[in-house]
Amino acid sequence: MANTFLIGTIAAAVISFVTLVIPWFLSEYFPVQLLWKQRNGQPTVRTASYAGRTALVTGANGAYGSRAATLFAQHGIATLVLVDVQDCAAVQQKIEVELRAKGKPVPTILVWQIDMMTFAGCQKLAKLASTLETLDHALLTAGILAFNRRESPEGWETSVQVNFLSTALVALLLLPRLKASPGNPEPPVLTFVTSFGIYPSSFTMGLPPPSSTKSYLRKMSTNRDGLEQGHQYGRSKGLLLYFARELAARTARLDRPVTITSADPGSAWTPLTNPNQSKLIPRLIMNISARDPIYGAAALVNGASAPASANGQILHDFDTAAYPPFMNRRSGRRAQERVWDEARKEFEAKVPEVAAVYAMLPDEE
Template sequence: MADNLTIIACVVASLVVFLSWGIPLFFKEYFPYWSLQAQRTAKPTVTTKSYKGRTALVTGAGGAYGSRAAKIFAEREAETLILIDLVDLQPLKKEIEEDAVAKGRKPPTILVWQVNMMSYTECQALGKKASELKSLDHVLMTAGILSFARRLSPDGWETSVHVNFIANALLALLFLPYLKSSPGNPNPPVLTFVTTFGIYPSSFTMGVPKTGSYLKKMSTNKDGLEQGHQYGRSKALLLYFTRELAERVTAAAKAKGITKVTINSGDPGSAWTGLTNPNKEKLIPRLIMNLGARDPQIGAIALVNAASAADSGHGQIMMDFTTAPYPPFMNRKSGRNAQKQVWQEIREVLEDRAPETKAVFDMLDAQ
């Protein structure tokens, strides 16, 4: 009888430990429900009263977030607005111009640039166009894809890895030398990437191989669980890159006196958009989305605020009213090592395929 009571006591104690420690730890590592709940009810407003005299560039401007963000910059008197996407954005340009005239405002100068994010040549062409700008105050990188089936880019990378990570990293490096605040902008120019809570559950499959290329491991995924997490996996690679880029920009500014630039990530939360609508057919993704889904306009406002952050936002993940922590696995020693490996591998890829990035990488070496 005493032995049975001891067993029961041990089981109860184990259950208490699991409920009080194990479950919270699991959610902290893999499912940030607290941020989803907070974002669902948050109602951020645009923090910058006017973008008068400034230049704003938005990639993925044909998407739910990008198009709305572009309109926000225009409504707040941006002088020059650069719209970038694969699709034809002339209708969006016309809509923004007509809206300005209808409301008695002068329309911004709108440049429409098209790009296939899986083409190095087309991305390189954008870098050359950016070099001709007088100023470049705000760069908001919303371009991305969500693929439920494994496909390869012309360069042999899984398409999510190529578009969400490699192409975004390439464009950021090409734009970086031309980021310059306009005379009326009191803050350093800002370059903002888009991140997602999907990085957390994707960490299940984010282990670094003992040998060989990490990027190739992430790109040689299989259909099923890994492909289901591929959006989060590709965004995790981008977040590693973003943090390393921010750290190197800081070091280079101190050591070499390069222009101070704010590099950060923006978390728009979740919303039903053209990108995520396929998830409505899948029970678990639909339930998760519904925990935090909100109007895409709110997410666009959050992203515009991130791309307008003061230098205190440098290296941060910007949310509605605060900053968010990096996922736990990224803050461990193994995560820091993975970050260095991601940086070195993307450097090798881009210096080979887009040689002009070598000068930027060299600039960011602050030894």
């Protein structure tokens, strides 16, 4: 009788684990169905023509940025702005040669070399962008994957600096520059790049204790090498996604509409991710989900071409995706407020002109 009871208890525990714990764990930290869907997805650019429009791509020397810029050009963009810490002349030349070989019109291509490791670099980008008559699509792909902890000249861990703070600052400074071209029927779009890496990193993204006065951003930045640094890319992208959602909520109340989206390109083996080839678990995850980066670039271009109804959404290959579960909890909403407020304090202390941008954004209702 005792053996029967013990066996029944073990069986119930196993069933509960399989039916409750595993699905919960996957939804929180490893959405394998999402990864598999992206692996097999082959999106193409939905917009037939970008004639007369202007698109700006940061990280334009990267695997996704260079391909996204090429896709914009192949679909008739009038002015293409290539932004990167490295000179994008080779990307420009490749685009021009390919278009001429196909007998397609060559856009006006501007090459801006910007270092987003500093706020001064972001200010330089904004100053250059002020010369543009219109800006229909801003696609912010610039990012780094740092395996060892280092600090930027601004005093932040480099992933937090480039992937979150500098990208968020660029978005704010570009906001007044976003203006649709006369032939564009939709509001201008600013698109952040998000990542699956947020999910497994989320368990290291908790707020400081209520009794603590420590800055949340400093907590995310004062990490150590090892497990925390291994998750730093996902953590920095999580901070950016919080910021993007808050920015979208505020721009939704502007008199002049602007669409804010976050697009997920999925996974690909690129110069950014190739170091993971030597790491067992990251390599296994990448092998489950990796695809040709041209498909991720198409997903990003579509994200940066989304209609006004997509404001605040996360866009995947063919549809929208929910925010990670931890972001929708009360603690996630508090974290979002902290991210917004602390980033604002940092920006206004070091970049005086950003105050005018914050002034144009409605306060939270």
